[in-house]
Structures are given as structure tokens and as C-alpha cells.
Amino acid sequence: MTVRAGTGHVGTGVQAAAAGTTVAGNPQSSKSQLAYDAVKAKISDGSYGAGFRLVLGRIAKELDVSVVPVREAIRRLEAEGLITFERNIGATVAGIDPTEYLHTMQTLSIIEGAATALSAPLITDVEITKARRINEQMRECLSHFDPVRFTSLNLEFHAVLFTHCPNPHILDLVHRGWNRLNAIRASTFNYVPGRAQESVAEHEELLQLIETGADVDSIERAARNHRAATLIAYLKHAESTAEGE
Amino acid sequence: MTVRAGTGHVGTGVQAAAAGTTVAGNPQSSKSQLAYDAVKAKISDGSYGAGFRLVLGRIAKELDVSVVPVREAIRRLEAEGLITFERNIGATVAGIDPTEYLHTMQTLSIIEGAATALSAPLITDVEITKARRINEQMRECLSHFDPVRFTSLNLEFHAVLFTHCPNPHILDLVHRGWNRLNAIRASTFNYVPGRAQESVAEHEELLQLIETGADVDSIERAARNHRAATLIAYLKHAESTAEGE
DNA sequence: GTTAACTGGATCGTATACGATTTCGTACCT
DNA sequence: AGGTACGAAATCGTATACGATCCAGTTAAC
Numbered sequence: 001m002t003v004r005a006g007t008g009h010v011g012t013g014v015q016a017a018a019a020g021t022t023v024a025g026n027p028q029s030s031k032s033q034l035a036y037d038a039v040k041a042k043i044s045d046g047s048y049g050a051g052f053r054l055v056l057g058r059i060a061k062e063l064d065v066s067v068v069p070v071r072e073a074i075r076r077l078e079a080e081g082l083i084t085f086e087r088n089i090g091a092t093v094a095g096i097d098p099t100e101y102l103h104t105m106q107t108l109s110i111i112e113g114a115a116t117a118l119s120a121p122l123i124t125d126v127e128i129t130k131a132r133r134i135n136e137q138m139r140e141c142l143s144h145f146d147p148v149r150f151t152s153l154n155l156e157f158h159a160v161l162f163t164h165c166p167n168p169h170i171l172d173l174v175h176r177g178w179n180r181l182n183a184i185r186a187s188t189f190n191y192v193p194g195r196a197q198e199s200v201a202e203h204e205e206l207l208q209l210i211e212t213g214a215d216v217d218s219i220e221r222a223a224r225n226h227r228a229a230t231l232i233a234y235l236k237h238a239e240s241t242a243e244g245e
Numbered sequence: 246m247t248v249r250a251g252t253g254h255v256g257t258g259v260q261a262a263a264a265g266t267t268v269a270g271n272p273q274s275s276k277s278q279l280a281y282d283a284v285k286a287k288i289s290d291g292s293y294g295a296g297f298r299l300v301l302g303r304i305a306k307e308l309d310v311s312v313v314p315v316r317e318a319i320r321r322l323e324a325e326g327l328i329t330f331e332r333n334i335g336a337t338v339a340g341i342d343p344t345e346y347l348h349t350m351q352t353l354s355i356i357e358g359a360a361t362a363l364s365a366p367l368i369t370d371v372e373i374t375k376a377r378r379i380n381e382q383m384r385e386c387l388s389h390f391d392p393v394r395f396t397s398l399n400l401e402f403h404a405v406l407f408t409h410c411p412n413p414h415i416l417d418l419v420h421r422g423w424n425r426l427n428a429i430r431a432s433t434f435n436y437v438p439g440r441a442q443e444s445v446a447e448h449e450e451l452l453q454l455i456e457t458g459a460d461v462d463s464i465e466r467a468a469r470n471h472r473a474a475t476l477i478a479y480l481k482h483a484e485s486t487a488e489g490e
Numbered sequence: 491g492t493t494a495a496c497t498g499g500a501t502c503g504t505a506t507a508c509g510a511t512t513t514c515g516t517a518c519c520t
Numbered sequence: 521a522g523g524t525a526c527g528a529a530a531t532c533g534t535a536t537a538c539g540a541t542c543c544a545g546t547t548a549a550c
Contacts, residue, residue: 072320079324107414114355169352
């Protein structure tokens with residue numbers, strides 16, 4: 001053992017170097033933030049999928065930080081519902097079972113519907129055309145089967161619709177919902193083939209409703225049903241494939 | 246490598262004593278949880294109201310723990326939106342300005358409406374009578390002016406209606422909404438006198454809708470409007486008193 | 491007299507240290 | 521052979537240490 005009784009610190013200088021340089025490109029640099037972003041990204045892109053065991057020490061070593069900032073990141077993710085955490089046990093990536101998917105979709109249908117309705121009066125022609133162009137690209141995706149791109153465009157499309165939502169809370173909830181959904185999708189990629197076409201058509205309907213200045217109630221209902229329809233399609237599909245397997 | 250800086254520790258034994266005893270009554274004991282509960286409670290009951298500066302070290306000393314668990318608690322509260330946090334600056338209790346109140350109420354109207362509608366089919370006669378009894382007590386509160394009790398009963402009433410919501414996410418969001426609202430209310434106690442009577446009447450209407458098995462849409466609308474009406478009453482009231490001052 | 495640089499204190503951020511708890515494998519007892 | 525008890529490894533929980541950063545008040549320079 002031997003080594004150092006005086007300062008008790010060894011790598012402390014590193015901390016200064018790393019934090020001090022503010023690596024130019026990380027606007028909000030902070031190990032805690034780094035850990036948060038890193039773990040969240042890994043969950044979203046599927047590297048850490050479904051029930052994955054998140055060992056604090058391992059993550060810390062991977063990111064070359066100490067456990068303290070990692071713990072903070074984990075706490076934040078816990079509060080956001082992306083992971084579950086048990087005292088003296090550890091953290092695991094949440095959102096495994098199908099009912100989770102169901103609940104998340106249902107919640108999102110409500111929140112997103114509201115967000116879209118609230119945004120609607122503030123949406124200009126510019127955004128409408130932009131959304132329409134995205135939807136056009138989605139239609140193209142249908143021919144040369146490309147579900148990944150389709151899903152990504154789908155987010156873009158809806159993002160255009162709800163980003164003008166004047167209520168930041170609701171907007172925040174929408175984002176969280178999408179995050180959860182991403183995490184779930186990454187692990188068990190579910191994509192219902194037939195649904196995509198209806199989806200594109202419903203997008204166009206939704207755009208027309210907004211364009212013609214329909215009352216917020218109809219818009220909310222349309223947006224909500226749009227997502228609910230996807231959920232129902234998924235359930236049916238899951239049922240049938242379960243039999244097939 | 247093994248570093249070992251002599252002892253470098255003094256009060257470490259205390260940790261064992263405190264954590265080890267598991268003070269019998271704290272089922273989920275953990276300093277982090279303790280800090281979370283404590284701070285949240287202080288925010289809810291108004292001790293730490295509106296923009297209050299949360300100094301980590303001070304809180305840690307108050308609770309007789311180190312800063313680490315406090316930081317974790319703060320992170321959780323941050324993710325829940327109860328406080329805001331800036332790097333190298335610190336944390337402050339969130340939710341000061343009136344637009345915050347507005348947004349929170351709007352969000353809650355949507356979420357709570359949905360939660361109530363989803364619960365409705367699962368509500369039995371037992372709960373209906375229970376809710377009706379609570380509403381009766383609220384009516385009594387009207388005569389001997391008691392806004393605090395009224396508010397508390399109001400939560401109880403709605404809790405009966407939405408606790409059966411089968412979607413845990415939505416239920417969680419409802420609870421968070423109430424928490425935020427509590428925090429705001431504690432700082433700037435706002436209670437619109439005239440509104441209370443309508444509120445009690447609307448509660449009864451809502452009960453009848455549920456009782457007669459009205460379609461979920463009407464129930465959702467009723468629940469949503471009930472809260473929205475409170476918001477509108479508040480806005481009018483705030484406007485008029487602002488003039489009066 | 492006004493502004494800029496300095497300085498000290500408060501507070502934040504994170505690394506390290508080490509006790510506590512859980513987990514799992516193995517040896518021992520029945 | 522099967523189950524239990526002991527022990528070691530892994531991991532969590534939190535205290536402490538100390539650099540970095542921010543802030544306010546003070547002094548120096550113009």
C-alpha cells in the first residue's frame with residue numbers, strides 16, 4: 001500500500017484539466033451532464049435495451065469520470081421514467097413489457113393531441129408546407145421499404161406540428177413520451193407494415209384540418225386518434241404474429 | 246494501486262450507525278430519499294417558497310447528511326420540474342410567475358381530464374358515495390370560510406375519481422401536477438372566493454355523469470372544463486384585484 | 491469620480507475512500 | 521443428496537477532500 005498519506009488525492013489534477021478546458025463543443029459541459037447524455041443516448045439507440053443492468057462503476061469507468069456524476073445522471077433518468085432504480089440493487093433500463101408500450105402510447109396520444117391542438121392556431125403556411133414535404137418523403141419511404149427512416153421522419157413531421165405549443169410543460173411531456181417510445185422501440189423494433197400507409201394519409205388529413213382552421217377540438221381528436229390507431233394496429237399485429245410464431 | 250491515505254476519515258462510523266439502525270418507520274431509508282422527501286415537503290408546505298435559494302451544504306447540514314445524497318435529491322426534483330438548477334450557480338425553487346400557474350393548470354386540466362375519464366368505467370358505487378360525502382364536506386366549508394380545508398378536500402375528492410386510472414404514467418403525471426400546484430399555492434395562496442360554490446356544483450355534475458355511465462368523452466370534457474373554469478376564475482380575479490391595488 | 495482589477499468567501503463539481511448490502515459460490519452439516 | 525451457513529466478490533451509499541467557479545466588496549488606476 002504505502003503511497004501518499006498527505007493529499008489522499010491522485011488524479012485530482014485531471015479533473016481540472018478536463019473541466020477547465022471546456023472542450024469547445026460541449027456548451028453545458030459537466031460530467032454529470034455528460035453521463036446523462038451518454039446513458040440516454042445508449043438507451044435510445046438500443047445499446048442499452050430493455051432491462052439492461054446499469055452498473056454505476058462500469059459506466060463511470062467507460063466515461064472516465066467518477067461515480068458521483070453518474071449517480072446524478074441516473075437519478076435524473078429515474079425521475080424521467082427511463083430507468084428504474086432500487087436501493088442497494090441498482091438501476092435497470094425500464095420499459096420492457098408490452099403493457100408499458102401500451103401505456104406510453106396512450107399517454108402520448110393524449111399529450112400529443114393536446115400539444116398539437118394548442119399549436120394549431122400558431123402554425124403558419126411555412127410550417128404546413130414543410131410538414132407536407134416531410135410527409136411526402138414518408139410516402140416515398142413506403143415504396144423502398146425503409147422503416148428506420150420512416151420512423152425518423154415521423155418524428156420530424158409531428159415535431160413541426162407541436163413545437164409551437166405555447167405551454168412548455170406539455171411540450172416537455174411530449175418530448176419525454178417520444179424518448180420513452182424510442183427506448184422501447186430500439187429494443188423490440190416494432191413496425192406494423194400496413195399501418196404506414198394509413199399513417200401518411202392521416203397526416204395529410206391532419207394538415208388540412210389545421211390549414212382550414214378547424215376548431216381545436218377536432219384537431220385534438222384527430223391527432224389523438226392518429227396515435228391511438230397506431231397503437232391498435234400494433235396490438236392486432238402483435239396478436240397475429242404471436243399466433244404465427 | 247491501493248492508495249490509502251492514512252485514515253483521512255473521522256466521522257465515518259456515524260454513517261454506519263445512522264444507516265444501520267434503519268430507524269424503524271422509514272421503510273425506504275436512504276439519505277438520498279430522506280433529502281428528497283424533506284426538500285419536497287418544505288417546498289409543498291411553503292417553507293421554501295418561490296425562488297428560494299437551495300444551498301446544498303446548508304440542506305446537508307440541516308439533515309445531518311453529506312452533500313452527495315442531497316445533490317441526488319436535487320437532481321430528481323429538477324427532473325420533476327419542482328426546482329431549477331444552473332451549473333455552478335445552484336438550485337432555486339421553481340414556479341413563481343403567474344404564467345407558470347397558468348401552464349401548470351392547463352396541463353393538469355388535460356391530464357386530469359384524461360385520468361378521470363379512464364378511471365370512470367372502473368368506479369363503483371362505493372367510491373361515488375365516498376366522493377359525494379367529501380363534496381358534502383366541501384359544501385359545509387363554504388359557510389364557515391375555510392379555504393385550506395376546502396383545498397385539501399378538493400384533492401381528496403379528485404383523488405377518489407382518478408386513483409383507479411389504469412395507466413400508471415398518466416396517474417404519475419397527475420400527481421406531479423398536483424405537487425407543482427401545491428408548491429405554487431403555498432407561496433402565493435390564491436383562492437377565488439366565488440369559484441368554490443360553482444366548483445362544488447360541478448363536482449356533483451361530474452359524479453352524475455360517471456354514475457349514469459356517460460361516454461368517456463363527455464366525462465373527460467367535464468373534468469377538463471372543471472379545472473379550466475377554476476383557471477379562468479383565477480385569471481379574472483387576479484385581473485380585478487390587480488386593478489384594485 | 492468612475493471603472494477595472496484583485497481578493498476572499500461561499501458554493502459548486504467531482505474524485506477518492508471505505509462501510510454496508512447484496513449476491514453467489516462453496517463447504518459443511520444432516 | 522439436499523439444504524444451510526459461511527465467505528468472498530461485486531456493487532451500492534455516502535462521507536470527506538479539494539479544485540473550480542461565481543459573487544461581492546474593496547482597492548488601485550485612470
